Amino acid sequence: MSPLNYPTSESLPPLLNQSLSYISAVKATYEHDPDIFNQFVNILQEFRGSQVDTLQTIKNVCQLFQGNPALIQGFQAFLPVDYTVEVFDVDSRGAGIITITTPSGAKIQSRNLGSGVLTWSMGTEK
Secondary structure (H helix, E strand, O other): OOOOOOOOOOOOOHHHHHHHHHHHHHHHHOOOOHHHHHHHHHHHHHHHOOOOOHHHHHHHHHHHOOOOHHHHHHHHHHOOOOOEEEEEOOOOOOOEEEEEEOOOOOEEEEEEOOOOOOOOEEOOOO
């Protein structure tokens, strides 16, 4: 604990520390576009309030952070352990193939073009 009895990053559980680091990275990435950060916070609140299921939450985050594969993959810190999000074949624009794997093993893919609406389909093994 710090001298004021606030937890330090060293005293936090690893997953919580990873989640807080991720939120800081999102905020820093979009410091000149706070609307994006606010949309992200709204997505988290909807997920936490069970207004949106896990798969739709992942899709929403992928749409919001399209063109930023590190943030898309980093969202893994908030997901149940039986979901994965991966971005493959990333080009210089940050575009690539996003693959979500569900607990049942189903793979859902979208081509991340860096802008526009993502469309999702059942994927193939990468």
